[in-house]
Amino acid sequence: MTIRTALRTSRLATYAILFVLVWLLLTTYRVATSFDWSTITSPSFTGPNAVGGIVGVVVLIALVMLLIALYGELSETEPAPEPWPPSE
Numbered sequence: 001m002t003i004r005t006a007l008r009t010s011r012l013a014t015y016a017i018l019f020v021l022v023w024l025l026l027t028t029y030r031v032a033t034s035f036d037w038s039t040i041t042s043p044s045f046t047g048p049n050a051v052g053g054i055v056g057v058v059v060l061i062a063l064v065m066l067l068i069a070l071y072g073e074l075s076e077t078e079p080a081p082e083p084w085p086p087s088e
Contacts, residue, residue, distance in 0.1 A: 021067045028060040 035053040
């Protein structure tokens with residue numbers, strides 16, 4: 001299914017996927033800039049610490065990669081169904 005077909009078939013779902021992708025990218029940026037990266041070895045785990053921020057960034061990046069793979073699948077044209085009746 002191509003992206004054009006996906007938009008024609010389910011415009012709401014396609015735009016929802018793109019909206020979630022943009023939201024995840026913005027949230028990943030906010031999480032990555034909300035803590036001090038130089039405090040990774042700090043023994044204090046109160047407040048916005050580096051360990052929690054790194055885990056959050058890794059999870060968000062995994063979700064972004066999943067949505068990019070989903071978007072890539074929308075643009076594939078193969079495997080397509082065989083035409084009926086078969087022409088030989």
